[in-house]
Amino acid sequence: MAEPAARGHLKIILGYAAGVGKTYKMLEEAHELKRQGVDVVVGYFEPHGRKDTIGRLEGMEVIPRRRIEYRGVTFEEMDTDAILRRNPQSCAVDEFAHTNVPGSERGKRWEDVQVLLAAGIDVITTMNVQHLESLNDQVWQFSGVRVRERIPDWVVQQADEVVLVDLPPDALLNRLKRGAVYSPEKARIAAQNFFQESTLGALRELALRQTAHEVEGRYIAQEAEPAPRPDLRSTGAPQAPAVETYDRILIAITADPPSAALIRRGKRVADYLHADCFVAFVHSRGDLADLPAEDRKAVENHLNFARSLRIETRILEGEDVAQTLVGFARLNRITQIFLARPRRPSRLALLRPSLVQQVVRLARDMQVTVVAERHRAAAAAAPAPGLNGSQI
Amino acid sequence: MAQNLVLRPERPDPDELLRKVMAEEARERRGKLKVFLGYASGVGKSLRMLDEGRRRKERNGEDVVVGATQLESTTDVRALLERLEVIPLRYVEGVPVMDIDAILQRKPQVCLVDGLAHDNPLSCRHRHRWEEVDELLDNGISVIASVNLQYIEEQHDKVAQIRGRSVEETVPQAFLGRATEIEVVDAPPESCLGCEGPGGEADRLRREQQLAQLREIALLLAADVVDHQLERYLLEHGMEQIWSANERFLVWITPYGDAGPMLESGSRNARRFHGELIVAYVARPDLTPAERAMLDRNLKLAREAGADVHALDGEDPAETILAFARSRGATQIFAAHGSRQTWVERTLGGPVDRLIRGAEGIDVRVFPQ
Helix, strand or coil: CCCCCCCCCEEEEEECCCCCCHHHHHHHHHHHHHHCCCCEEEEECCCCCCHHHHHCCCCCEECCCEEEEECCEEEEECCHHHHHHHCCCEEEECCCCCECCCCCCCCEHHHHHHHHHHCCCEEEEEEEHHHEHHHHHHHHHHHCCCCCCCECHHHHHCCCEEEECCCCHHHHHHHHHHCCCCCHHHHHHHHHCCCCHHHHHHHHHHHHHHHHHHHHHHHHHHHCCCCCCCCCCCCCCCCCCCCCCCCEEEEEECCCCHHHHHHHHHHHHHHHCCCEEEEEEEECCCCCCCCCHHHHHHHHHHHHHHHHCCCEEEEEECCCHHHHHHHHHHHCCCCEEEEECCCCCCHHHHCCCCHHHHHHHHCCCCEEEEECCCCCCCCCCCCCCCCCHHHC | CCEECCCCCCCCCHHHHHHHHHHHHHHHHCCCEEEEEECCCCCCHHHHHHHHHHHHHHCCCCCEEEEECCCCCCHHHHHHHCCCEECCCEEECCEEECCHHHHHHHCCCEEEECCCCCECCCCCCCCEHHHHHHHHHHCCCEEEEEEEHHHEHHHHHHHHHHHCCCCCCCECHHHHHCCCEEEECCCCCHHHHHHHCCCCHHHHHHHHHHHHHHHHHHHHHHHHHHHHHHHHHHHHCCCCCCCCCCCEEEEECCCCCCCHHHHHHHHHHHHHHCCEEEEEEECCCCCCHHHHHHHHHHHHHHHHCCCEEEEECCCCHHHHHHHHHHHCCCCEEEEECCCCCCHHHHHHCCHHHHHHHHCCCCEEEEECC
């Protein structure tokens, strides 16, 4: 048995849509553990009225849910405290991406799971690939659905194991038709959203690639210690960009909304290249106090978002945005600057170069990546009402 | 060798339409192939295959038989086999082979075939079991098969390198590409360690690493198959593909500068993302000998990097590259800073500025030159 201080082992069962069999697989693994003599409980289970899955619950100890009143309605959430008191060796927790009702101790179920792991309890959990933060824009682009329940990539990277539950879309659509996934009304709505063959195919491909990426990340981490890397500096002599033994990426944000997509894209590229990643905002003074309230809120949101993805952020002081950025980049051996593509080239652009043009001209010694906004596929249907993030 | 870009015609070619209709009809008569792909023995491919057969029989009432199984089986597998009709293997020159004539005669709706890579003795009608499966499919019998990654011909060298040993029998990857469905049987490496014999801790770690690498290859192989299926589906349904799960890096090379660093980065990015590397240049008629030499050198580097190289024709280089990038579903374009900027370009923006301005939905990465 593990020492009490050791962190629990996290296993994620990854799928690409409701009904592929994640919960079933989770319960099967719980039964297998029980057969091996492990003290295992079900911490949270979402039946969705699926008979096969509910049947797998037989013989398992289920920790009763906690009831929470919110605006006169009673909600049921996982009772993390009760699980901690029960202190099993292993716990099955459905729907890792779930957002708890306001009034819960923690905002997200994945945060509850962190508490269980910290207490030394092993966790088996389930999620769909579209809940991954870094894939949010891509998923929206081909499905038209903005998934609201998202998990930062680092949470998944920290899992000890990620296992894919694969099922061809045909078989999934059959399950949907048979009524094995949703009630008839919900199935009809679902068929207009995620449950189109092309969308399911795209999600499935993402899930396969993501699992491959997670597998690779784990064996590479086992293979080599990463080289020590310098911290960010604000003063000192400029340095030449690092020789490309490793990349250092600087994401330059503004108050504009595309900054969120820019941060996701930059972070995703950084993750795949095993690169360092930083976010910077340039302003004439070192804080945001004199920005118009709306802009300040937007910038703060972007910076908080970056920090939630575990990216180091900086507010840089400077009058000239492009020069400040490039100077900071040289100082810190940045190899790549990420910028958002200007939304629409104005007539003024002919007279006054855009920030992108200025940075491209100044930073002739490093790479500048101009990230374009992604647009929706014309063929994708508008999302029908009635389905939210937790149900996809 | 540089290929010329052939743009897809706007209107469908009647011959192509006819071919499509005929292919569609043939596909309807032909049985459907479903393949369970595993990355090692012990992940549970056979079990999943048999369980699917059992469900189709018991739940859907389909007429299912077992055409071939492994000789050695676990208790779980034996329990499933008892609930299914098994057509016994027959022995040719002492080698167990699938009794294809008995299956054709029995004519079930669905036939389960384990060990897709199995080879037959020379006196059999088909050398390979996958060819027998092809015959079953042609006769309207659907097949559910299972195969281990190490037997996929195109993956053979890579797998042999990781495992340190090689196999004789193989199945061409194109055969999997023709499957109606491919399903990955995924499991953490620990679950297959039991079947690989004993060894110390170091041995176990090494095995685990090997298995993780094999697992990654299997997942990416399935992703590629799914990618092609998706492309075909969108094409057949007249849907535009503006999105790709796969990163495609388009490197724009010119006769005016060394594309080495850009190509190296492109190839590293393609490797890390398991994406595609595409290289293109816009042909110019009046190159100086020095420019010609630079272009040739860049092209040589591109081919060495394993890129798909394209020569494009067009008046406006930035526009030409953009049109090509869109037709190929590129997600990123790599371009170099222009070194020869005229005053007009400094004021109005050079090709790179225009590339950025026009690159709707595509990232542009500008490289030092």
